[in-house]
Amino acid sequence: MTVKLSKSALQQLPANVAVPGYDQSGLKAGIIHFGIGNFHRAHQAVYLDDLFNAGSDHEWAIVGAGVLASDETMRQKLKEQDWLTTVVEQDSGHRTARITASMIDYLKPGETENTITRLADPEIRIVSLTITEGGYFIDPASGVFNPRHPAIVADAANIGDPKTVFGLILAGLIRRRSEGTAPYTVMSCDNIPGNGHVTSDAISGLAALVDADLARWVKDNVAFPNSMVDRITPATSDRERGMLASDFGVEDNWPVFCEPFKQWVLEDHFPTGRPALEKVGVTFVQDVAPYELMKIRILNGGHATIAYPAALMDIHFVHEAMEEPLIRGFLGKLEREEIIPVLPPVPGVTFEEYYDLIDRRFSNPKIGDTIQRLCQDGSNRQPKFILPTTADRLKAGQSITGLSLVSALWCRFCEGATDSGKPTNYLDANAERLKVEAVKAKSDPKAFLAMSDIFGDVGTSPVFEESFSRILKTLWDKGTRETLKLYLADKL
Incomplete structure (x- = not known):
């Protein structure tokens, strides 16, 4: 018999299901969060749930906010269960289920005035985001905010009725400014280098299109702390819903399954206050950049490394890819020989130990993370x-064979x-263009590298062009498996 979550x-x-040790009705909103997806509910929401369970900071509950029409599906699913979420942590020797109650409301997408009013509430002191790497209106190659994007131009022309996340955040700040309320801190929790700086550029850039004085006010008064966030959190499917019902007796519309490991490193820049997250394991630092760079290049770069060879070899799960010696060997060789050597030191961290941790996390058979998920949004992630x-190693005159192989595998995918001839279905804003250029690249590899908005200066490097072209030809001539063998034998 199962119990419907409410x-x-x-x-x-x-x-065997842990429930909140606090009364959800006693919480007060202090944070509005855009992007109520699985990662947020397995990460920021869990840290706050830990804090609330410790009897602390009950004025920092989360109010979710939707922007896209698709956000309404998640909102309705969570509303049916009083905004509760079941979080299942598991690895080969560990499985627990807990109910989190740190979110107390979810603003309806499209109700712009209601969202702006809530953003203007003095009790809201943090606005956070997990909107994915592709949601920041930045040029992929340069990382610079694109003020000419049609959605940004439209918001600038009608900032009183914005349609984007950044338009809503800016409209909330404008309302607070006019009412004499201190601005909230804007906290990105996305996997982007310098995510606080990127968010600042987006909101300041939009503000500059509205009014130069407003842009100066944003830069002078609004805090944008950088952060590094980490937890492997796959998408939810009927598989996970069924496992939760059969193993724990809980019916949850949208549970979250994740690994036990989680990490959050955050710059301590919150002028209007913040929850005492250091009590539940968040690391506050003056400069998050070294931690962030380590994670993005070793972990996220590692995911990108194994995604495409695994997909081309028809492997479904991430842990299955790690069971394939050629893929695991490719990852280890690339990390140790090309990625780790160009990283700056991180206080208190040994890179080899950190990579060993990543290896174990990728190999976790209980997560059910899919190769298909890792293959999504390559034009933003690469x-x-x-x-x-690749750019760092080219600048230093160092070998880029393994990194060229990663890019060639992406092109081939x-x-x-x-x-084996099965279709590689993937989600990417540039999917059609990528396929067109990848087909051209079979006979002319330069066609793929000519996408300057993705490859930037790397694509014009003669050294990279030669390496990429040679390896792509090998992939077409010999296939993925044989190409990986050549790389591991130092014969590529």
Whole structure:
């Protein structure tokens, strides 16, 4: 027998499901969060749930906010269960389920005035975001905010009725400014180098299109702390819903399954206050950049490394890819020989130990993370997770064979079929263009590198062009498996 998740049913849940040790109705909103997806609910929401369970900071509950029409689906699913979420942590020797109650409301997408009014509430002192790497209106190659994007131009022309996340945040700041309320801190929790700086550029850039004085006020008064966030959190499917019901007796519309490991490193810049997250494991630092760079290049770069060879070899799960010696060997060799050597030191961290941790996390058979998820949004992820390392090594005159192989594998994947001929279906804002250029690249590799908005200066490097072209030809001639063998034998 299963129990349908709701606030009234909490005491009916099985004993092996942990329930909140606080009364959700006693919480007060202090944070509005855009992007109520699985990662947020397994990360920021869990840290706050830990804090509330410790009897602290009950004035910092989360109010979710939707922007896209698709956000309404999540809102309705969570509303049906009183904004509660079941979080299941698991690895090969560990599985627990807990109910989190740190979110107390979710603003309806499209109700702009209501959202702006809530943003203007003096009790809201932090606005946070997990809107994915592709949601920041930045040029992928340069990382610079694009003020000419049609959605940004439209918001600037009608800032009183904005349609984007950044338009809403700016409209809330404008309202607070006019009412004499201190601005909230804007806290990005996305995997972007310098995510606080990127968010500042987006909001300041939009403000500059509205009014130069407003842009100066934003830069002078609004805090944008950088952060590094980490937890592997796959998408939810009927598989996870079924496992939760059969193993824990809970019916949850949208549970979150994740690994036990989580990490959050955050710059301590919150002028109007913040929850005492250091009590529950968040690391506050003056400069998050070294931690962030380590994670983005070793972990996120590692995900990008294994994604495409695994997809081309028809491997479904991430842990299955790590069970394939050629892929695990490719990852280890690339990390140790090309990625780690160009990283600056991180206080208190040994890179080899950090990589060993990543290896174990990728190999976790209980997570059910899919290769398909890792293959999504390559046109945004490659310029952030792979190509900057390539650029650093090119600048230093160092070998880029493994990194060129990563880019060539991505190109080969974008052509549209695996080595066995199965279609490579993937989500990417540039999917159609990627396929067109990848097909051209089979005979003319330069065609793929000519996408300057993705490859930037790396694509014009004669050294990279030669390496990429040679390896892409090898992939087409010999296939993924044989190409990986050549790389591991130092014969590529």
